Amino acid sequence: MSYETLIYALEGGVATITLNRPERMNALSFTLLTELTQAVAQAQADGARALVLTGAGGAFCSGADLIGDGQGMPEDLGALLDTYYRPAVQALADANIPIISAINGPAVGAGLSFALAADIVVMARSAYLMLAFANIGLVPDAAATWLVAKSAGRAKALEMALLGEKVSAEQALDLGLVTRLADDDTVLADATAIATKLARGPSVALGMIRKQVAAALNMTLIETFEVEKSNQQAAGRTRDFREAVQAFAEKRKPDFRGE
Structure with missing residues (x-):
């Protein structure tokens, strides 16, 4: 599938999605948002075991394109x-593979959300x-409120x-809004190295871990226990778990296949 507003690449089990409207600081047009949804689905359909999200040029994403695709805002x-x-x-949120973002420049408004x-x-x-919404008379959206408050707290x-x-x-x-910092000229390489490591891991378990943590943020202790139990039952039946146990007994590194 070809895209108009982003670049999609797949190598070594890692899909890389690059927001590609550098002349607009990768502002979120209607087309870009639609293509982003499609590209995340394509990555999983292609068998990617990790995904990197970044921006072209000097920005990650400047937020909503107030001009839109030449249509203005409704x-x-x-x-x-x-x-x-x-x-x-x-x-x-629903992806079954780990997602790593490489914030190569400003991430503003809804761009911060992604x-x-x-x-x-x-x-x-x-x-x-920058949560720049109030500067133009709007409120945070695209889940920015949840993402920031859950990480940095209410205040x-x-x-x-x-x-x-x-x-x-x-x-x-x-x-606690971001995981780690990198030099400007290595941020994408650093993110890709992390994605490559994850792509070689037990993909089924990793996919469940990302959703399990998100769910735990809104559940009680015992509710979280029940989710963990259900996921552990599924993880315990994977080929990767059996391989890990055998590798431990044989004193070697496991060969995870995402199965």
């Missing part, structure tokens, strides 16, 4: 979110995050959302 922004943003957010929706977030030292989420100020890479790391 009056009902809620319908816009349902039609274009929800499917893309849902595709990332950057932080990853399981592991690698951020360039010169990049920044910092309110500060970021109300003031709409830049958050540096160092601040983002201290707040």
